[in-house]
Amino acid sequence: MRATIIHGPRDVRVEDRDYPTVRLPSDVVVKVTASCVCGSDLWPYRGVRPVHQPHPIGHEFIGLVESIGSAVTTLAAGDLVIAPFLVSCGNCPQCRNGVTVACEHLAHWGGTDENGLPVDGGQGEAVRVPLAESTLVKVPGITEPDDALRASLLTLSDVMATGHHAALAAKVSAGRTVVVVGDGAVGLCGVLAAKRLGSERIIAMSRHADRQAIARGFGAADIVEERGTEGVAKVRELLGGVLADSVLECVGTKESMEQALHSVRPGGALGFVGVPTGTPDVPWRYLFDTNISVGGGMAPARTYIPELLGEVLDGTINPGRVFDAVLPLEETPEAYRAMDERRAIKVLLTP
Amino acid sequence: MRATIIHGPRDVRVEDRDYPTVRLPSDVVVKVTASCVCGSDLWPYRGVRPVHQPHPIGHEFIGLVESIGSAVTTLAAGDLVIAPFLVSCGNCPQCRNGVTVACEHLAHWGGTDENGLPVDGGQGEAVRVPLAESTLVKVPGITEPDDALRASLLTLSDVMATGHHAALAAKVSAGRTVVVVGDGAVGLCGVLAAKRLGSERIIAMSRHADRQAIARGFGAADIVEERGTEGVAKVRELLGGVLADSVLECVGTKESMEQALHSVRPGGALGFVGVPTGTPDVPWRYLFDTNISVGGGMAPARTYIPELLGEVLDGTINPGRVFDAVLPLEETPEAYRAMDERRAIKVLLTP
Numbered sequence: 139m140r141a142t143i144i145h146g147p148r149d150v151r152v153e154d155r156d157y158p159t160v161r162l163p164s165d166v167v168v169k170v171t172a173s174c175v176c177g178s179d180l181w182p183y184r185g186v187r188p189v190h191q192p193h194p195i196g197h198e199f200i201g202l203v204e205s206i207g208s209a210v211t212t213l214a215a216g217d218l219v220i221a222p223f224l225v226s227c228g229n230c231p232q233c234r235n236g237v238t239v240a241c242e243h244l245a246h247w248g249g250t251d252e253n254g255l256p257v258d259g260g261q262g263e264a265v266r267v268p269l270a271e272s273t274l275v276k277v278p279g280i281t282e283p284d285d286a287l288r289a290s291l292l293t294l295s296d297v298m299a300t301g302h303h304a305a306l307a308a309k310v311s312a313g314r315t316v317v318v319v320g321d322g323a324v325g326l327c328g329v330l331a332a333k334r335l336g337s338e339r340i341i342a343m344s345r346h347a348d349r350q351a352i353a354r355g356f357g358a359a360d361i362v363e364e365r366g367t368e369g370v371a372k373v374r375e376l377l378g379g380v381l382a383d384s385v386l387e388c389v390g391t392k393e394s395m396e397q398a399l400h401s402v403r404p405g406g407a408l409g410f411v412g413v414p415t416g417t418p419d420v421p422w423r424y425l426f427d428t429n430i431s432v433g434g435g436m437a438p439a440r441t442y443i444p445e446l447l448g449e450v451l452d453g454t455i456n457p458g459r460v461f462d463a464v465l466p467l468e469e470t471p472e473a474y475r476a477m478d479e480r481r482a483i484k485v486l487l488t489p
Numbered sequence: 490m491r492a493t494i495i496h497g498p499r500d501v502r503v504e505d506r507d508y509p510t511v512r513l514p515s516d517v518v519v520k521v522t523a524s525c526v527c528g529s530d531l532w533p534y535r536g537v538r539p540v541h542q543p544h545p546i547g548h549e550f551i552g553l554v555e556s557i558g559s560a561v562t563t564l565a566a567g568d569l570v571i572a573p574f575l576v577s578c579g580n581c582p583q584c585r586n587g588v589t590v591a592c593e594h595l596a597h598w599g600g601t602d603e604n605g606l607p608v609d610g611g612q613g614e615a616v617r618v619p620l621a622e623s624t625l626v627k628v629p630g631i632t633e634p635d636d637a638l639r640a641s642l643l644t645l646s647d648v649m650a651t652g653h654h655a656a657l658a659a660k661v662s663a664g665r666t667v668v669v670v671g672d673g674a675v676g677l678c679g680v681l682a683a684k685r686l687g688s689e690r691i692i693a694m695s696r697h698a699d700r701q702a703i704a705r706g707f708g709a710a711d712i713v714e715e716r717g718t719e720g721v722a723k724v725r726e727l728l729g730g731v732l733a734d735s736v737l738e739c740v741g742t743k744e745s746m747e748q749a750l751h752s753v754r755p756g757g758a759l760g761f762v763g764v765p766t767g768t769p770d771v772p773w774r775y776l777f778d779t780n781i782s783v784g785g786g787m788a789p790a791r792t793y794i795p796e797l798l799g800e801v802l803d804g805t806i807n808p809g810r811v812f813d814a815v816l817p818l819e820e821t822p823e824a825y826r827a828m829d830e831r832r833a834i835k836v837l838l839t840p
Contacts, residue, residue: 231730231731231754232754232755232756235734235754235755235756236756237754237755237756237780239755239780240755240756240779240780307782379582380582380583383586395773403582403583403586403588404583404586404588404590404591405583405586405587405588405591405789407784410773410777413777414773414774414777417773417774419770419771420770420771420773421765421768421770421771422746422761422765422768422769422770422771423764423765423768425761425771425783425784425785425786426761426764426765426785426786426787427786427787428591428786429588429590429591429784429785429786429787429789430784430786431658431782431783431784431785432771432776432782432783432784433758433776433780433781433782433783433784434776434777434780434782435776435777435778435779435780435781436777436778436780438756438780
């Protein structure tokens with residue numbers, strides 16, 4: 139089969155790779171019908187995270203079950219399934235707590251499973267899925283979604299689940315004011331997540347017209363282009379002299395984290411899902427003095443998918459709008475370039 | 490009247506001071522019927538926080554309204570009232586959000602109000618209370634509580650409200666496991682707060698038999714005396730191989746904060762109310778990797794008192810048990826010594 143392999147900075151190639159087979163009784167093999175490039179795929183691509191040896195890449199995909207292991211009973215060949223961005227067992231204490239990203243049997247797409255067997259990446263034609271029943275979520279009653287639905291289902295792998303995580307960590311609920319820092323796919327999904335959780339007033343911080351348009355479509359009432367203290371002042375002005383109840387940090391840099399933290403009102407909440415990169419050291423005393431709570435981290439997508447899936451299927455939410463480009467798998471290198479150069483928000487890959 | 494004045498490290502004196510009068514229409518004067526010494530009073534006493542000039546001290550008291558300003562309608566002479574540890578207006582955005590400790594018209598007992606007028610300390614015979622209607626909470630239907638009730642009412646000024654704040658910040662709810670770090674009055678009240686919020690399994694970290702007994706009386710199922718990695722291992726063992734859902738940090742030192750943070754399970758919550766003293770900066774990456782949320786700070790006691798008061802009055806909770814000594818106001822210096830030398834958990838002062 140064809141699959142994307144990352145060899146090093148700015149070097150991703152679509153290459154031949156053995157078609158996966160069921161190796162363990164709890165495996166299934168999924169034929170990928172849509173995958174995509176994640177903002178976090180750009181870290182090794184940009185050399186921010188080292189690539190020690192070439193490996194398959196891609197952690198967001200949906201597809202059709204092709205073959206199943208002997209222990210698999212809740213999935214069948216032909217099922218349309220969503221893969222969260224991590225493999226999880228569903229049965230360890232962390233999974234039972236809903237924190238599937240801390241699963242004791244965790245595996246990464248493009249890495250190896252707990253038995254040392256290779257796991258395919260999502261940016262390829264097919265994937266062996268370990269711990270398949272606990273990892274995959276079946277899409278009920280549908281196998282051939284139209285393009286829009288396919289895109290929205292695919293966001294549940296990561297970005298929509300991550301936006302939802304940020305909103306929950308920021309304690310978004312009806313009546314609360316919200317600021318979203320970051321206008322990438324996750325930030326935009328954060329706007330949508332805040333809207334569906336009942337926020338009546340969402341401010342998106344964005345300087346790009348195309349992203350601003352999506353943010354407004356997802357429910358943002360206002361756009362703030364200013365940054366730093368000017369951005370904070372603008373938020374305060376828009377909210378009638380106070381800062382935001384809930385702030386979603388969806389970038390992870392020093393600047394974005396400071397922007398986010400200083401946009402929270404006393405006693406408000408910061409949800410952060412941007413992987414901290416050079417983030418400032420915040421004294422505990424600052425959190426103490428402001429009564430601001432913080433939470434976040436990697437989203438337990440597997441836990442959230444069932445709740446979000448229903449609203450995707452009935453059309454209540456359409457997070458797939460974050461995809462502004464579609465390319466065939468063979469053009470994955472161009473997808474990386476387009477996202478790296480910010481020519482695209484997020485690129486969907488078709489087989 | 491007689492009132493306690495702090496002059497410098499280990500120098501608190503009970504001195505003569507003018508009896509307070511109503512200065513502003515929103516003032517009342519309260520005749521103090523019980524006050525006490527707080528752990529935080531020991532910071533200036535120990536020289537940890539400088540005393541730039543002698544000033545009245547004490548921020549926890551209950552008493553009877555003696556005289557009222559012309560604008561006061563909801564309080565009357567003879568009412569028994571509880572004073573939270575800060576003056577707040579009840580009407581600014583922060584107060585309306587329930588974060589009364591960030592009030593835009595905040596004043597400290599023993600300091601000055603927003604008009605520059607002196608405010609008495611709680612460790613004295615009487616106090617001028619600015620913004621009285623929004624600051625004080627009336628105890629309905631009772632003016633002469635017995636000793637036990639008096640003590641419990643007094644804890645609502647600070648320590649019980651602060652324990653409650655820690656428990657809320659740590660997201661304590663029915664079914665969650667709880668660890669409380671710190672066995673001072675706040676930590677003990679944290680145990681009680683966690684119990685009333687429905688926790689079924691509370692572990693108190695304490696090395697003092699008298700405090701352990703109160704913790705058990707307040708609902709702690711287990712006591713852990715170990716510290717550091719041994720303490721964490723003990724928690725894990727007691728909880729069947731996992732760490733705690735909710736951890737209350739009620740000390741504020743580097744060691745206690747680390748003890749607390751490392752006792753939280755992935756995806757769990759840390760509530761911290763110990764004023765950070767020498768604590769390292771917030772480890773964003775650790776919080777990201779563990780999905781642990783943190784929150785805390787000064788408790789908005791004014792916001793919490795009404796809810797807690799009902800349970801104190803009907804005997805559901807008896808937080809006054811944290812007082813293990815009672816002294817007359819004239820012996821306030823001995824009360825400080827007793828707490829400084831850990832001969833007492835918390836000393837109640839009577840007029």
